[in-house]
Ligand SMILES: Cc1cc2nc3c(=O)[nH]c(=O)nc-3n(C[C@H](O)[C@H](O)[C@H](O)COP(=O)(O)OP(=O)(O)OC[C@H]3O[C@@H](n4cnc5c(N)ncnc54)[C@H](O)[C@@H]3O)c2cc1C
């Protein structure tokens with residue numbers, strides 16, 4: 001089985017969200033970059049688990065981004081994976097990114113493409129489904145389990161108010177979330193090995209850009225909390241009914 | 248012929264989903280901006296009253312009731328939805344940003360060569376091209392996305408647009424397109440019966456590690472059931488297996504934006520806030536006055552949950 005894991009770079013979950021250049025650019029000063037948690041903890045670790053069970057599994061990582069994303073892909077390689085591909089571009093349009101990944105999928109003949117549930121900065125939840133459409137494969141979003149036995153893929157995914165189990169065959173594209181695997185931390189051996197693993201930089205294929213970012217806004221700050229004394233919680237209930245009008 | 252707007256409308260057990268009605272109202276409002284019509288698309292057999300969708304402002308309801316459509320197959324669904332929109336000259340497609348739409352809408356966008364905005368939170372603006380606001384950075388900011396294509400796909404966040412009834416009835420048009428053979432077989436569905444799905448809930452009562460253990464969740468459940476609210480929890484709680492994983496909200500869990508979010512014994516870590524900070528009214532109950540959650544709250548009680556919660560429950564009961 002040949003697996004492609006899609007890795008994206010996001011600001012650390014505690015990063016301060018601010019904007020520069022007249023609110024058109026994310027302020028990167030002092031921001032720590034991490035592997036998007038869903039890509040790391042669930043997509044990549046599940047791929048590594050599959051390889052641990054079956055040594056013939058091949059894992060490639062892909063990231064679509066400029067040279068600043070390289071530390072992240074090296075970090076991902078330190079966790080596992082055989083080699084990485086970086087498509088060199090600054091374009092952020094989801095269709096453009098998905099088209100780059102799809103081109104690599106077609107060229108490389110991957111059986112399984114794993115993405116995270118969503119990027120925690122763009123929150124699109126769309127790249128995986130777009131890649132599936134562009135490569136004409138089945139797509140299951142929000143997968144919490146993936147098993148592959150005797151040529152059959154068994155997947156659990158989250159649905160409203162519960163879970164659904166489905167069976168299908170490869171090739172397949174999945175977006176991964178909690179449940180798929182347990183987060184790991186890279187060890188020294190992995191970090192050393194990552195230094196010599198191949199990281200191929202390729203040029204993007206030519207495709208249209210469908211959307212562009214105009215600017216950003218921060219939500220208006222809260223007015224401040226109204227504190228209610230602990231011995232009169234019935235006052236809270238009254239305010240929720242009469243002032244906030246939510247109950 | 249004029250282009251129109253198509254809203255994919257989900258249904259369950261003979262009812263339209265509330266989030267889909269929000270999407271309809273949103274689509275109808277965009278149609279009004281552009282001076283065109285909005286139509287609904289319903290897929291699969293249902294006893295839900297199709298003409299009644301007209302009271303939310305759609306002119307036609309396209310009903311695709313071909314037997315044996317595998318609605319869990321994103322490939323099948325995207326082929327069907329894209330075909331109807333092309334056949335019926337619809338250039339703008341609206342979905343509610345539901346769990347199932349996340350699998351379907353981007354595929355439809357690719358099929359139609361449409362620019363897509365996922366998780367829209369407001370009506371588009373047309374002063375400088377077609378621009379839509381969407382949530383980014385897990386609710387910590389909003390971005391404006393300009394769609395450069397003539398066809399457009401938008402998924403609307405839950406609770407981001409109010410359902411509006413305008414009165415009227417819609418013409419129901421039955422469409423028969425055969426679905427491509429599906430290669431996905433659903434072998435099981437586990438649903439927690441009677442529970443209000445968190446993603447659709449207007450009110451949510453949520454518990455954190457401050458509740459000490461799963462045996463104390465009666466406090467959360469009783470208040471939730473009195474208010475008609477769904478229950479949720481922090482990640483620390485689901486990691487400790489006190490509560491099921493699907494209840495966990497935040498950066499790595501579900502992002503929700505109910506009208507009311509009551510957080511009990513939750514510290515308010517930034518990753519937790521990322522999933523709930525778009526709630527309209529936030530109430531925090533925590534014994535530590537320094538808990539970061541108070542900074543994001545509208546109402547707060549500094550106190551012991553085990554003393555405060557029974558009193559709140561009683562006060563809600565007294566409301567009748
Ligand atoms: C990358 C990353 C992603 C994460 N994603 C998420 C996420 O999606 N969702 C999430 O929730 N967390 C997430 N976390 C974890 C998050 O940082 C916090 O650790 C977690 O939210 C803490 O849960 P808690 O508030 O229930 O527990 P604690 O932090 O232990 O807080 C318990 C609170 O209860 C209060 N308390 C104690 N006793 C009482 C009492 N008797 N009455 C009233 N109050 C009481 C305490 O004062 C305290 O504030 C993530 C962390 C990381 C690093």
Ligand SMILES: Nc1ncnc2c1ncn2[C@@H]1O[C@H](COP(=O)(O)O)[C@@H](O)[C@H]1O
Nearest residue numbers: 006008064115116118119124125126127
């Ligand atoms: N620039 C990128 N390069 C590689 N993979 C990406 C990129 N952006 C997003 N992805 C993958 O697609 C998933 C969903 O992203 P999104 O649709 O932006 O929420 C992520 O979790 C990643 O696995």
